[in-house]
Every structure is written in structure tokens, then in C-alpha cells.
Amino acid sequence: MAGQTVTITTPDGSFEAYQNGAGPGLVVIQEIFGINQVMRDLCDDFAEQGYTAICPDLFWRMKPGVELTDKTEEEWNQAFEYMNNFDIDKGVDDIAQTIDYARRTGTGKVGAVGYCLGGLLAYLTACRTDSDATVGYYGVNVDKYLDEASKIERPLTLHIAAEDRFVDKDQQKAMIDGLEDNPHTTLFRYEGVDHAFAREGGEHYDAEAAGLANTRTRKFFQDHLG
Structure with a gap:
């Protein structure tokens, strides 16, 4: 099945998203x-797994x-510039609008489900939206938002890279300690x-860890989205 570009309209304006599949929604x-x-x-x-998968353009x-x-230094520099100027709160708002769509x-x-920057946004999606089930891969700066953990009322799984160059051991411990008592949250x-171990073709791709994380994610969504 071929994907398509769709337009999502919000009070702030319209943005595009890539969409493929049919079935329960997955942002x-x-x-x-x-x-x-x-x-x-x-x-x-995810479309092949039976979901309507939608990836919104959050930098719009x-x-x-x-x-x-992730192949050239120039592109990395551009990517970090976008990340550094990105409005996290507006991004979560756009995710909420995509969920509504x-x-x-x-x-x-x-x-x-989110990766890298999207891993942080996935955590905040669990805190701030009505997502029925959420997964975050190697989210960065989650420890800065642990004061919102009490808002998590639906299932959340986070995948943590033990040698993440962007999330040191103290930050990882803070995440684990801050979320271990929440009955809706599971951390692996x-x-x-290293960071982005599940990005196929990436420098730190690890087939074994990626396979395990993706298997856990697949079962998680089967259990909670149907």
C-alpha cells in the first residue's frame, strides 16, 4: 500500500503529514x-502491521x-539547528491535533510512537494528550519533565539506550527513579x-537490540490498540 500526504488543520494553521495504512491510528x-x-x-x-500510521511535520x-x-555533517548541523529552535509545547499541541485527526x-x-526528539515528545504525549498507548525510543531530556509524570494515565513504554551519548547515566537513573512507581509506565x-540503536542504516544501529525493542513495541500496541 502506497503512502500519501494529508493536510491537518489546527487553530494555528495547517501542516502536512505522511499517512499509510488502515486500522487503529498510530502517530x-x-x-x-x-x-x-x-x-x-x-x-x-506500521501500516503493514495493521495501523493507520501518520507522521506529522512538526517543523512546519x-x-x-x-x-x-544522518549521513553528512552539514545535515546534522541543520537538524540540530531545527531542534534547538523547536517549540516543544507547540509540537505536543500538533501531536494532539494529529491524534484528533x-x-x-x-x-x-x-x-x-516517537524516536530521538520524538522519544521525548512521546513521553510528553503520554503526559498531556489522550493517546491510548504510547512508546518512546531513546528520548532526550525526559528527565527535565518528570514533574509531569503523575499525569500519565494510559500505558507508556520507554526504550533506553544504556550508552546514549545524549542521555548520560545520571539522566537515565533520574528517568528510572522518577517513573518506576507509575503503574502505567514500563522502561526497558x-x-x-548508543542513541538511535533502532535506526536502520544509522551509525549506531544494533540489530539485536532493535529487534528486541521492536518486538516489545509490536506486542505493546497489539495489547493496547487491538
């Missing part, structure tokens, strides 16, 4: 590189249609792997 939250081939491939994979307020890779246009429940820590 796929981008990394710092925009909606690139990696994100489209993830949507296509700065520049619509950002599409970078998925509920209006799809069938059944709606969840979310993967030893010996």
Missing part, C-alpha cells in the same frame, strides 16, 4: 531530521517539508548500545 513522531525516508519507512512498516512553523539524513478519520483507538534499558 509516528519524527526525529530531528524531519519526515525523511526513515520516518516514511517506519510508517509503512520553522520550515515546512524538512527532510534531512486520526480519531476522526480512522477506526478504533489511537496511539503514538538496552545495555551496550
Whole structure:
């Protein structure tokens, strides 16, 4: 099934999203590189699993249609510039609007899954929206938002890279300590792997850890989204 570009209208304006599949909704939250081939491939994979996968363009307020890779220093610098100027709160608002869109246009429940910057946004999605089930991969700066953990009322899974270059051991411990008492939250820590261990083709891709994390994610969504 081929994906398509759809438009989501919000009180702040309209932005595009990549969409593929049919079934329960799943908002796929981008990394710092925009909606690139990696994100489209993830949507296509989730579509094959039976979901309506939707990846919203969260950088649209700065520049619509950002599409970078992790292959050159120039693109990394651009990606970090977008991340540093990104409004986290507005991003979560856009995810909430995408969830609403998925509920209006799809069938059944709606969840979310995010990677890198999207891992943080996935955590905040669990805190601030009505996502039915949420997964975050190697989210950065989650420890800065632990005061919102008490708002999590639906299932959340976080995948943590033990050797994450962007999330040191103290930050990881803070995440684990801050979330371990929340009955809706499950954390998995993967030893010996770095940030973005699940990004196929990436420098730190680890097939074994990625396979385990993705298997856990698949079961999690099967259990909670149906």
C-alpha cells in the first residue's frame, strides 16, 4: 500500500503529514531530521502491521517539508539547528491535533510512537494528550519533565539506550527513579548500545537490540490498540 500526504488543520494553521495504512491510528513522531525516508519507512512498516500510521511535520512553523539524513555533517548541523529552535509545547499541541485527526478519520483507538526528539515528545504525549498507548525510543531530556509524570494515565513504554551519548547515566537513573512507581509506565534499558540503536542504516544501529525493542513495541500496541 502506497503512502500519501494529508493536510491537518489546527487553530494555528495547517501542516502536512505522511499517512499509510488502515486500522487503529498510530502517530509516528519524527526525529530531528524531519519526515525523511526513515520516518516514511517506519510508517509503512506500521501500516503493514495493521495501523493507520501518520507522521506529522512538526517543523512546519520553522520550515515546512524538512527532510534531512544522518549521513553528512552539514545535515546534522541543520537538524540540530531545527531542534534547538523547536517549540516543544507547540509540537505536543500538533501531536494532539494529529491524534484528533486520526480519531476522526480512522477506526478504533489511537496511539503514538516517537524516536530521538520524538522519544521525548512521546513521553510528553503520554503526559498531556489522550493517546491510548504510547512508546518512546531513546528520548532526550525526559528527565527535565518528570514533574509531569503523575499525569500519565494510559500505558507508556520507554526504550533506553544504556550508552546514549545524549542521555548520560545520571539522566537515565533520574528517568528510572522518577517513573518506576507509575503503574502505567514500563522502561526497558538496552545495555551496550548508543542513541538511535533502532535506526536502520544509522551509525549506531544494533540489530539485536532493535529487534528486541521492536518486538516489545509490536506486542505493546497489539495489547493496547487491538
